[in-house]
Amino acid sequence: MNKPELLAPAGNIEKLKTAIEFGADAVYLGGSKLNLRAFADNFSLDELKEGIEFAHSRNKKVYITLNVFPHNEDLNGLEEYLKDLYEIKADAVIVSDPGIIMTAREVVPNLEIHLSTQANSVNYKTAIFWHKQGVKRIVVARELSLKEIKSMKEKIPETCEIEAFVHGSMCISYSGRCLLSNYMTGRDSNRGACAQPCRYKYSLVEEKRPNEYFPVYEDEKGTYIMNSKDLCMIEHIPDLISAGIDSLKIEGRMKSSYYVASVVKAYREAIDTYFENPEEYKFNEKWMEYLTKPSHRRYTTGFYYGDSNKQHYESSSYIRDFDIVGIVRSYDKETGIAVIEQRNKCYAGDKVEVLRPRGENLEIELKDLKNKDGEAIESTPVAQMIYTIKTDKVLESGNMLIKGKN
Structure with missing residues (x-):
């Protein structure tokens, strides 16, 4: 093999x-x-x-x-x-x-x-x-x-x-060759501009039975029958x-x-x-x-094992339970100071997971949070701001700090 x-x-x-x-x-x-x-x-x-x-x-x-x-x-x-x-x-x-x-x-x-x-x-x-x-x-x-x-x-x-x-x-x-976007929005999915109308909410009505909705929906809001x-x-x-x-x-x-x-x-x-x-x-x-x-x-598992259940009717939204809050740009082993580039707001004392290419992920606490001027801060509210933390766990450039949503 x-x-x-x-x-x-x-x-x-x-x-x-x-x-x-x-x-x-x-x-x-x-x-x-x-x-x-x-x-x-x-x-x-x-x-x-x-x-x-x-x-x-x-x-x-x-x-x-x-x-x-x-x-x-x-x-x-x-x-x-x-x-x-x-x-x-x-x-x-x-x-x-x-x-x-x-x-x-x-x-x-x-x-x-x-x-x-x-x-x-x-x-x-x-x-x-x-x-x-x-x-x-x-x-x-x-x-x-x-x-x-x-x-x-x-x-x-x-x-x-x-x-x-x-x-x-x-x-x-079929294999992504869709015309829905062209028809509904004028954006050609086969030329890179798909509006993803398959993720919209739909209800099914027979033309001779106006206002009579067929039972394909999961709740009163309709269903995502093509999602x-x-x-x-x-x-x-x-x-x-x-x-x-x-x-x-x-x-x-x-x-x-x-x-x-x-x-x-x-x-x-x-x-x-x-x-x-x-x-x-x-x-x-x-x-x-x-x-x-x-x-x-x-x-x-899609079509790999036959015609399995591939549709999700209740919602077209994504499951988003975790966010990336920062990317490690450098780490000094002598001082234990890591330089981080912000991706989402976090707070001093937050416990975050460190996603790294090799080995188990780490868990660290955001201690001694400071801005690029060395001033103590309680949070990181500015997009892509540079800040530092102190940790005794060795980090590497490119490691990602991940935090669960409250």
Whole structure:
């Protein structure tokens, strides 16, 4: 068995560095053009270069998303953009449109191509077809079961890789190809501007029975009949590996750095633990704790084991029981003073959890709270303010301070 790649989302440069420091083998992100997260903090070309250099210095990879379904005007500048990505040493582009694939093969023939899940690949013949067009990796549709993925892997060439989502938000429409947003808001989900109308509240009424509501609602406010639970396969690592998946993908380019750190840490530890001793591998409940603290919806295993219960009807809101309150920027072992960058307000005397890439999380008390001028303070009310604390527990740059909500 080959150890699968752990692939994490990177919505900006901070999240890219967080994902890599917490154990991702590769990250995927959007540049300035043709990606399906128009409202993310997408990377400029200089930021892409910085991120790629950071990743490569640690032997990690960076994949760039060009996964929209482009209209004619979207193709302006495509050739130059592909050349730029190749010159800054992007490891691959993630593409769904045949026109972009054709263009990439023409202008940057040595740039690796991965086929986006948007392309709806659900069988081995399709995978073989795309592989013959120069596609190295197939990101399979989320509608496949593990049994189907394993069968596909057995029938495609060894040179063709399979990538599959294992964690994060799921779209109500087939492989994300949704028209609801276009119809209801004029924002094209297939060009990166989805308004997520699947998360709205709906009620069902038959046209000849006005004001007669069918019993699909959970309370008097209506129901979220198209609201999907979040995918979570942390308890099924052996099954994912047995299916032959080459890359385990985490969704969430719009999610927080805290989400990225917690989810990557959980899957990193689970994968590594399995490969240390597959015969005696046991699921560790702490991995699920890492995944339930950041913002998330209720979890499901999606389509992997058949048509399970994937909808959450009561609410479209996220479960948010914990917040990140700070990121460690430095720590002096001699003085025990840590420099922290604020992310949410906290108070002197608060007990917080320290999320770190390796080892068990720590618990510390915020003692001797001071601002950057060395003045004692009772709280940290200013966004991204720099403050210091004193602790005898050794912290490292990039550690995150997490606090439960009251």
